[in-house]
Amino acid sequence: MRPLDPRLLRHARAARGYVALTASLGILTAALVVAQALLLAHALGRAVHDGADLDAIGPLVAWLAVVVALRALVTAAQERFAHRAATRAVAELREGVVAHAAALGPRWLATGEGPGVATLATRGLDALEPYFVRYLPQLVLAATVTPATLLVILGLDWVSAAILVAVLPLVPIFMWLVGRLTQGRSEQGLATMRRLGAQMLDLLAGLPTLRAFGRERGPAARVQALGDAHRRATMGTLRIAFLSGMVLELLTTLSVALVAVGIGLRLVEGDLDLVTGLAVLVLAPEVFNPLRQVGAQFHASSDGVAAAEQAFAVLETPVPADGTVPAPDLAGVTVRLRGVSVTTAAGRTPDRLDLDVAPGRAVALAGPTGGGKSTTVDVVLGLLAPDEGTVELVGPTGATPLADVARAGYWSQVAWLPQRPVLEPGPLRSVVGGPDEASRAAAAALTGLDAVLADLPDGWDTAVGRLSVGQRQRVALTRAVLSPAPLVVLDEPTAHLDAAGERVVLDTVRALRAEGRTVLLVAHRQSLLAAADEVVTVAPARTAVAR
Structure with missing residues (x-):
């Protein structure tokens, strides 16, 4: 699934307002990040370089506290509306999948899709919540905060901006490599879960007959094997998520260190003033942070993305055409x-x-x-x-x-x-x-x-x-x-x-x-x-x- 699949906006109306709200909050977050960095740099610069006391930098500190409070409020609002939107969007998708599956009729359900739809509509779509709550907001921040902070750095210090532009593509490249490594894992995990759900539904439906013939313990080994396969798939996804998170942390740390070393050398030589250096140093991690969070949250949302793909496959299956002649008495x-x-x-x-x-x-x-x-x-x-x-x-x-x-x-x-x-x-x-x-x-x-x-x-x-x-x-x-x-x-x-x-x-x-x-x-x-x-x-x- 694409980072923001238009089908999600088409089938889940609650996602439309949430995306617009997230984009607005992302622009506001970018402005607050830049304001926080500049206020902090000016306050520290005056205190360290000019020897200003607390009274002199008091207004800057006060505005800095206001900006930090606003960032906290924006983050809280994002979390609150994200959970609400996720619940509503999942409910709309679930309702649409069930209604569409019923409209497709018993023959389609009898082909083996019935138990899979039941698993998808119950447990499968619940995994879409991390996509809304964690992944999608970071994706919007990557599209707003990263370019905004990079433009501000370019206006302050073109050398640091050139270093960031040179190393920034390494993050999506490594994310792509990790994605290639994990390709298909989420789909395999969801397929295993659907097989397990189908097996359990068939077992429960036929349990009276199995008990009548003394065969109720026969399917236990198969259910256990499917459960173990799902556990191994889940643990494999978590293991790769931890490893990819470590890779992204190491990459962003080294990239920020390159900028910090350059700033330190130019400060010693007098080619850069302290306020500008501090502002660039504070903004540099904010350039990488949204991209790093996108990579870290991708694995948490991959199960939900795979479930959404399955839901779209059901919703896009053509329904038999309804008649137009009014029914007689x-x-x-x-x-x-x-x-x-x-x-x-x-x-x-x-x-x-x-x-x-x-x-x-x-x-x-x-x-x-x-x-x-x-x-x-x-x-x-x-x-x-x-x-x-x-x-x-x-x-x-x-x-x-x-x-x-x-x-x-x-x-x-x-x-x-x-x-x-x-x-x-x-x-x-x-x-x-x-x-x-x-x-x-x-x-x-x-x-x-x-x-x-x-x-x-x-x-x-x-x-x-x-x-x-x-x-x-x-x-x-x-x-x-x-x-x-x-x-x-x-x-x-x-x-x-x-x-x-x-x-x-x-x-x-x-x-x-x-x-x-x-x-x-x-x-x-x-x-x-x-x-x-x-x-x-x-x-x-x-x-x-x-x-």
Whole structure:
């Protein structure tokens, strides 16, 4: 990534104001540095050369104290706004990455990018804070303080300025050499962390199955190896950061020493006055200090820069084009699939599927695990475009391809209950929704949520995070009942429920159908299949049939 990538300003609006503020503070810092050096030189020169007492140099000392206080205030303001801007920019990037990844759809996430995006959006982007807090301010100071102090030195003593101009390029040259040495380390460290995060997410998702077969300790060695690799990469980066910092310190010390020796010799010979020599001597380290800090902070920010590159890669991935045709009323529309095939890692699942989800009917998708039932649901929801075949909304006015329909208008008419429902944080009352308390109570009685509420001391004010998996399933089912959406999609609604919960789901399906709403089910249990008006068997390898 370039020192200040324009993409960062484009995707994180908080960074724009921060960069402008940092540039302004950098110009102010340059003026204060020059003022401090000149005031200090004049005060010391009068005291040493002219023998002035404290009363004579009192005003200079007072102004020097004011300048030092202002520098401290500028530094404090920089630190304060840097942390705020970093937090806001990281939050904006995180929100953008998550939203864009969701817009890219389940197929893109299923290619292996999903766990990587999760790691990037959580821990990865947090490493961008050192870039904002440490690296970027020093970069601005290098562009303001260094040339300003160099011009002042040129006006005071051209010989010292010539020495500084001769040795100053050595700093970026050594920085470039160190950068070449560390090239790829941060990317490797981030990639290792993403692999570790993906491994952990897969392990947690499959832990119940692994425990059922007594294999829960199997992945431990792999996770340990990835953790050790990430630790070695991090320690290697830190080691090179310390070595490069030592190189830059040594280089700047020798450069300032060259200027100091020249000033000392000319002071002895009388070719330079004391005030000018002191001013140049105080300003000489300020020429190198921003560049040295840029090199020192580069390694601290390199992980964040690598994470930003990964974020930009996600944000710049093209999103499938949205439709422009307004969505019809799904209460009178049939969702028709003809010859639909989707190529996944398991093959063509489904393969040449024909399906009609007619209004007011309950249609169940059956078939073996991995046959493509959930993929078919994604196609019906418009989350996934089929590789072959057509998906149309057939109504009184004709057929409209689902790809041409605006997603927002279509999704607003669909209530979707996935296998693992995701409930936003908050009390049950706001999560479930509903027009009034009576409607919520009736829906809770239908789905069995009333029995759950009876055991909760806070009732409807209970936080969602305190519920079990089965209880959360009933909350999600209640929300689907209260939703006015004409199309209700239930993906394995009885997966985490006992026999009593299964009866509740059956009663809910019957109630939804009695209301004239369309229900699409994904089911394995025979009782749930029997509650449907039509059962479509979905299987790979051209075995999808309807009965």
